[in-house]
Amino acid sequence: MSMAHDGLWSIGELAVHAGVTVKTIRFYSDRGLLPEASRSAGGHRRYGPDALERLRLIRSLRTLDVPVPEVRRILAEQDERGADEERGGTGGALEDAVAVRLRALGSELRALRWREAALRLVHECPPGERADRLRLIGSLTVPPSTAPLARFWRGWLPPRMPARSVGAFLEVAVPHLPDEPDPAQVLAFARLHALVTRPCSVGERPQPAAHRAARAGGAAVLYAGLAEAYELAGTQMRRGRQPGAGEALDGFVAAYADAYGTRDTPAFRRVLAGELAADPRLDGYWELAAVVTTAPGRPPEPTPGAAHDWLLAALRGQTAAGA
Structure with missing residues (x-):
């Protein structure tokens, strides 16, 4: 024509x-x-x-x-x-528009993968468990948000803790969610979300006694020292080492001693072991977080909670031997 x-x-x-x-x-x-x-x-x-x-x-x-x-x-x-x-x-308008669509598409694909894994979780579970799993999944957004976990830890951490210290702690405490989760990771995160959003029980202590550092700025000193000790302990755990004395344990105790403004002595270690043993436990949180962040078929990476338990076991073993 x-x-x-x-x-x-x-x-x-x-x-x-x-x-x-x-x-x-x-x-x-x-x-x-x-x-x-x-x-x-x-x-x-x-x-x-x-x-x-x-x-x-x-x-x-x-x-x-x-x-x-x-x-x-x-x-x-x-x-x-x-x-x-x-x-x-x-020119630039086209590049900007394409970049925006790529980011949006990435979010959409991530949401679809989480939704697919959630559907598989319900489809593959025994009929008697479906109601509970649907209830857990129903409380999540897709893709899920880690904001409730961050709010939980902000309430757990000591008040007036420096923002930089809080941010550093949240970076390791709040798990980074996988883009392509499997059903087990979806279930673990749903349980993790339920754990941090449930109402506190009557008489439940919101914070461990170890947060009550004696001197000003003690909280920042404590968590900075603990981060180093957890990293050292994680190295030992990856090597399959049993809890015991060494640089990791010394750094762990030094973090508390520095926060309290006291010296690391056998007596202090005995008191610290008893105080930490009596603190509220968050083992369930760390176990679920490890599942969320571990790729299928790979061994879990040591979490701060697992490293803390390893170091506490080392401390209790050392103080028991000394006694």
């Missing part, structure tokens, strides 16, 4: 060349994305030869799910730059 003598196409002719409907062209024209060149004597839209390439670009962008306002920005930038083929005809 050729153009009219004036070099312009009717809306129907443009639709045939572009392989779209007249309704589609009218939609883009009415929104200012595809300007018409003129109107016929009867008031019908007429389009120039550049309309076909512009329409193809619009269709390509919409196929990539780029929103209409972003398409308008891309076209406006293209009009400003001109048809310079060497520069590609598009």
Whole structure:
């Protein structure tokens, strides 16, 4: 089909060349994305030869799910730059729009993978467990948020603890969620979420006694020292070493001694072992967190909770031997 003598196409002719409907062209024209060149004597839209390439670009962008306002920005930038083929005809607006869609698509894919794993969790479990698993899953968003876990720890940590210290602790205490979880990881995170969002029991202590550091700034000193001790203990645990004396245990005790402004003595170690043994336990949290962060088929990485238990066992063994 050729153009009219004036070099312009009717809306129907443009639709045939572009392989779209007249309704589609009218939609883009009415929104200012595809300007018409003129109107016929009867008031019908007429389009120039550049309309076909512009329409193809619009269709390509919409196929990539780029929103209409972003398409308008891309076209406006293209009009400003001109048809310079060497520069590609598009610029920053296109790059920004594509980057936004890639991020959005990544989030959508992550949500779908979590939803798939949750469906498999319900589908594969015994019928008697389905109601409980549905209840756990129903309390989550998809993909899930770790904000409730961070709020839990902020309430657990000592008040007036420096923001930098809080951030460093949350980085290791709040598990990083996998992009492609398996059903076991979904179940572990759902149980973890239920654990941190349940109401506190009457008389339950919200914080361990070890948080009551004697001197100003003791909390920051304590948690900085514990982080180093946990890392050293984790190295021993990966090697299969049993709890015992060494650099990790000395650093663990030194963290508490520095926080309290006292010396590391056999008497202090005995008192510390008893105090830590009496503190509230969060073993369930760390066990679930280890499942969430461990890829299927791989051994779990030592969590701060597991390292704490290893060091406490070492301390109790040492003080018992000394007694």
